[in-house]
Amino acid sequence: MNIVRIQCASSAVSGEWDALVAYHGGSFFHCHAYGVHECARRNGEPLFTKAFDHKGECVGVALGTIVSPRHWPFSRFCRRAIFPALPATREKDVDIQRAIVVAIEQAFKGKGIFSIRICSYDSPLSASVLSSLSYELNDRCEFHIDLSVPKEVIWNNLKSARRNDIRKATKLGVETRMANTVADLQVLYGLQAESMQRRGMDFHADIEQAAMTKALLVDTGRAVLLVSYCGGIAINAAMFGCFEGKAYYLHSGSSLAGNKMAGPVHLLWKMIELLKADGGTALNLGGADAPPHARDSRNGLYTFKRDFGASSIPQPAGTKSISWIGSKMNMILSLLKRRAVR
Numbered sequence: 001m002n003i004v005r006i007q008c009a010s011s012a013v014s015g016e017w018d019a020l021v022a023y024h025g026g027s028f029f030h031c032h033a034y035g036v037h038e039c040a041r042r043n044g045e046p047l048f049t050k051a052f053d054h055k056g057e058c059v060g061v062a063l064g065t066i067v068s069p070r071h072w073p074f075s076r077f078c079r080r081a082i083f084p085a086l087p088a089t090r091e092k093d094v095d096i097q098r099a100i101v102v103a104i105e106q107a108f109k110g111k112g113i114f115s116i117r118i119c120s121y122d123s124p125l126s127a128s129v130l131s132s133l134s135y136e137l138n139d140r141c142e143f144h145i146d147l148s149v150p151k152e153v154i155w156n157n158l159k160s161a162r163r164n165d166i167r168k169a170t171k172l173g174v175e176t177r178m179a180n181t182v183a184d185l186q187v188l189y190g191l192q193a194e195s196m197q198r199r200g201m202d203f204h205a206d207i208e209q210a211a212m213t214k215a216l217l218v219d220t221g222r223a224v225l226l227v228s229y230c231g232g233i234a235i236n237a238a239m240f241g242c243f244e245g246k247a248y249y250l251h252s253g254s255s256l257a258g259n260k261m262a263g264p265v266h267l268l269w270k271m272i273e274l275l276k277a278d279g280g281t282a283l284n285l286g287g288a289d290a291p292p293h294a295r296d297s298r299n300g301l302y303t304f305k306r307d308f309g310a311s312s313i314p315q316p317a318g319t320k321s322i323s324w325i326g327s328k329m330n331m332i333l334s335l336l337k338r339r340a341v342r
Helices: 014-023 032-042 094-108 126-131 151-157 160-171 182-198 207-218 256-260 263-277 299-306 324-341
Strands: 005-009 045-052 058-067 079-083 113-118 136-138 140-146 175-179 223-230 233-243 246-254 282-289 311-314 317-321
Touching: 005 094, 014 032, 014 058, 014 233, 032 045, 032 058, 032 207, 045 094, 058 094, 094 113, 094 126, 113 324, 126 136, 126 317, 140 299, 151 263, 160 263, 175 263, 182 207, 182 223, 182 233, 182 246, 207 223, 207 233, 223 256, 223 263, 233 256, 233 263, 246 256, 246 263, 256 263, 263 282, 282 299, 299 311, 317 324
Parallel strands: 079 113, 246 282
Antiparallel strands: 005 045, 045 058, 058 079, 113 317, 136 317, 140 282, 140 311, 175 223, 223 233, 233 246
């Protein structure tokens, strides 16, 4: 397909944009609320992007963020474009998605954008699209659960160990319920920080980020927050992005006690029940590195998600440089930052 024109705007009317996204079968990562939230979080500029064919018809939409260094000349030549997902197209056709990505690259040349990152969340065709366009890929999979089948089928598709975990958590008195306050989000962030610290990683989120997430995602119905308790104590929590009956597992955290009580498994099953009751059609458990060997240390997250009966689909993300000048200047900027830290 020949994409004649790419239209990028820094703003959009939320209802009109989301209706267009829904028409093209887009996901949470194309919706207006997510775009505004991501730009505020990154201190970036939103890109509400439409692609038009030779008839002047919109054949796809994409949502991105432009992130710029603070100081000139780097702010002029070292801008990055980040897209959380491939363009949404009604036909779900590889050739159309590829054509839109190529058109976006062409539209960005000469405008100070040196790098394009496509994260491929909820984008099952990413391997076919990005590998053919010389993107530097990282190996990852996402795990999709079809919720259109009866609940009993979903239950039977779980590995027996997961079904036993759910029974165990229930027997121990674990209760998972929806939450929607800033304090609840801070509980999630606290448990997330605890989980990441156990893996040697730092994580920090303040009350301002919690308030922003509540206002832009939770209050608009674009995110669901669940918290699990036992004896009145929060033991694990997770947040899911939601759009048009489809949900995506965004963030989670658990205490050591929560892990021992199988709290995360109980929470995911509760989310499945909530989605089924609300007419949901799909749950994406998110990404995990594809382990090269069965005994690889990264295999834990991969098998945890696979054991929910989810279909594992290769969905690599990709990065591509489209300006050699910007790439060279970004190398200088990175060197200056490293020296400043010393």
